[in-house]
Amino acid sequence: MANNRVFLAQGLTTNGIAVGGLAEISVDAGYQNIIRSSPDGAVGTEDVDRAGLAVDVSLSGTDVTKGNAILAAAVGDTEFYGKESGAATWQKRTMPGVLWHSLDLDLPQTADGSMSLRGAIRFAEGTTTLAQVIAATGEQTQQPVITYPARLFRPHNAIFDPGSEIPPKNLVSVRLALAVEQLLQDFGDDDLGMTAVDITGWNDLQVTLVHKDASEINGRDRATQLIEAGRGILTVTLMGRGGAANKTLTINNLQWTRGSGRKAKDYWEFTMTGSASWRKPDGTGYTLNSTDKLFAIA
16 A cells, blocks of 8 residues: 555445445444543542444445335345555455334535435444454555446426315425434444444435426416425426436325425526325325335336
8 A cells, every 4th residue: 555545435235226326435433321420539530431332334325216125125245345556456344133114305506416324333242342343454456346326307297186186387306305313323242333323213204305397377476386285196207317217206195394485586496395104094104115105216
């Protein structure tokens, strides 16, 4: 390694899923409990100890069609590579046990769609060093396998259907946010770190749609139509980059909870926010990654 620098993160695989278009991956390790002695000494705090190592992981990239599968995948290994500066070799990073627990998707008109994920590492029983959890292996001679993402942009042809179609036009962006109700983490006995990491369930999917459709229908504009409507299905066409096929974003069981409009000298802009919940009208439930997905890009 010529000068100890590593750059160009790529070749990401997490829990068996190859992810392309990696922009950034971050790892944050720290202790859950910091124990300080009572400040009864003449100088100050006499003892500081620590216990319960927790490791958080976050990533961002453009492979937006993989979000569902990543959240639903069984916990396994996460690995990626970086180029070693001034050399023809790579450094490999391996992290076992990443449980991904939140997802944000941003699908704008004028840039690549992007996704951000956050996760926590579940330590294997018997882990005694941090190097077992965040392993670095340098001087890898084989170039990592590159996965090309299905890049998408320019949301358009939106239809919200609560029983009769409402078509908000002139879309600016669509954003989705999904997080767990509660992330549980614990350690005990001789554990170095969090050997228990679990989620209690998923919150409702938060949806934000920004458009410039100020059309009037029977005295109501689009924002008013949407906020008055009941639960429905939102579909949005996303344009494929580089001549690739378009894909469709589908969000089921969505109801709009707020609508706001900015009226100014330039084109008026309307922001709709809503929630998609997991129970279907027939009493069964939607899923993350099967036939009855709550949301999907396909």
